[in-house]
Amino acid sequence: MDETRSSTTPGSLDPVLARLDPDRGRPAQVLETVGLNLAFGSKTVISGVNIGFQRGTITALIGPTGSGKSTFLRTLNRMNDKVYSFRHEGEVLLDAESIWSPRQDLLSLRRRVGMLFQRPNPFPMSIRDNVVAGVKAHGIARGKQLDVVAETRLREVGLWDAVKDRLHDSPYRLSGGQQQLLCLARALAVGPEVLLLDEPTSALDPLSTEAVEAMLRQMTPALTLIVVTHNLGQARRLSDQTMFFYDGRLVEHGPTAQLFDAPREATTQRYVHGLIG
Amino acid sequence: MSLVEDAARSTAYRRVKSMFFRALTLLALAFVLGPALWLLIGVAVKAVPHWSWSVLTSVPSGNGGGLENAILGTLVIMVGVLVLAGTLGVLAGVFLAEFVSINAKGKERGVVLRTAIDVLAGFPSIVLGYVGYVALCVGLHWGFSLLAALIILSLMVVPYITKATETALRQVPTAYREGAEALGMRTGYGLRKVVLRAALPGVVTGLLIALSITVGETAPLLYTAGITNDLPNWQLIHHPIGYLTYYVWTDWNQPMASLHYISYDASLILLVMVLSLLIVSRVIVARTQRHSESVR
Ligand SMILES: Nc1ncnc2c1ncn2[C@@H]1O[C@H](COP(=O)(O)OP(=O)(O)O)[C@@H](O)[C@H]1O
Ligand SMILES: [Mg+2]
DSSP: OOOOOOOOOGGGSOHHHHHHOTTTTSOSEEEEEEEEEEEETTEEEEEEEEEEEETTOEEEEEOOTTSSHHHHHHHHTTTTTTSTTEEEEEEEEETTEETTSTTSOHHHHHHHEEEEOSSOOOOSSOHHHHHHHHHHHTTSOOTHHHHHHHHHHHHHTTOHHHHTTOTTSOGGGSOHHHHHHHHHHHHHHTOOSEEEEESTTTTSOHHHHHHHHHHHHHTTTTSEEEEEOSOHHHHHHHOSEEEEEETTEEEEEEEHHHHHHSOSSHHHHHHHTTSOO | OOHHHHHHHHHHHHHHHHHHHHHHHHHHHHHHHHHHHHHHHHHHHHHGGGOOGGGGTOOEETTEEOOHHHHHHHHHHHHHHHHHHHHHHHHHHHIIIIIOOBOTTSOBSOHHHHHHHHHHHHSOHHHHHHHHIIIIIIITOOOSOHHHHHHHHHHHHHHHHHHHHHHHHHTSOHHHHHHHHHTTOOHHHHIIIIIHHHHHHHHHHHHHHHHHHHHHOOHHHHHHTOOOSSOOOSOOSSOOOOOHHHHHHHHHTSSOHHHHHHHHHHHHHHHHHHHHHHHHHHHHHHHHTTTOTTOO
């Protein structure tokens, strides 16, 4: 198994580079939750989560099914808000500002905090139109620029050579892995700062999984990734930090290597050794 | 009894069962296709031998003439219904599928609209026509008029469009909606660009059914549109309008053979119109669904 990546904190950069860092002067934690409780109706799903997400890192969320990982993740870009029984207490701060603050615009929040789903979900339009769907919606580019955006993003996810001759074809003729990369390109095209990924490879075969993982690894430190995964190997290969959810609580979090090799909690130990799950 | 025997028996049984159901489907097909073909061929056989292209370019006169007024009238009525009922029906369908949710008290909203639409769908068309006559032609002093006909026909077909739209939208996978939302698309924008696009075949089918019904209606038109030999003008009220179904019925009941020919001509033109609608709608669906999940 690959060794865990060391985390890049702004302080560890060369001081000259640090001054060039576009994110300098912004909080080191791009996202932070403060006393976050989440519930559907009277059923509490997540309670008392205080955690920060370091800018430019990959965090893996692990834990058994039903432990509230998806609920937690979907709260971060307010995808749960439309669920009528959904209730939240506490705060989620994006660049130190509450995502529920009235000053926060939902549409630009979602542009800044993008999402990739478990099953690839290309839209029923051509491959090229898929990539630029969000760009068009936000009016970021238009006309000929859109073709440039499409090419850039498809190259970025390593899909360009495979699709350059069929940009106007249906996306559903692509393999599952390619479809997921297309969705990744679509999410990247609107220029997010954070990308939320809910089991992004669980519907894919091992080779596609590898391709997607390779892509994700290249995306830091420009982007902050939060990845829910069922696959402990993936958490280990991919992430700097790991959070372990169990039964609606954040049991333990820390650097990935430490959480896997020297967990503090007995529950974590049992989970990473496959004894519960 | 051995497992092998068991398996062989169940295979034979399944084969018989499958043949039986295949026969049933063929029978059902024959029941639908038979009358349709019989109608089509029957009308064509009667109409074609006496066909004259002047039917398309002249208006009825005496014991002959043509059907230009009725052809144009039917087309105008079709377009009018498409605009009026299409807009209303699709909007109502979108509303019911997308914006009616469980409210804070746990009750479903939109019950009134849904009930109203169901009731409307159950109304006999002749009753609707009479209501139109009393309320619009007489009550509002519109006289026999295009607008009265459009309103009554639209009321008649809106339920089909609404139901088709609602059903089609409900079948659009959540993944499309969530994908659109997660990209930061406005609800209406995502609906138009992603969700409705996926639902389009269903919506088009609803419109097609609505227009086919429109083209074939007679009773509500007798009450609201009246009849005239004049070509349609752009007057919405105080002016009757011609339509094909009128001539199918009245001319056939006349003693003169020349009028019987006109009746068959009107039938043939109606059938051609419905078939064209069918083809056009299929083309639209094929054109717009090139990138759909079901077409690989
Ligand atoms: N929309 C919802 N309404 C009610 N309960 C929900 C909803 N979504 C999730 N839950 C509940 O929240 C709990 C956590 O689910 P989830 O966050 O999907 O877990 P995970 O992703 O870790 O498997 C589950 O018990 C689930 O039944
Ligand atoms: Mg989940």
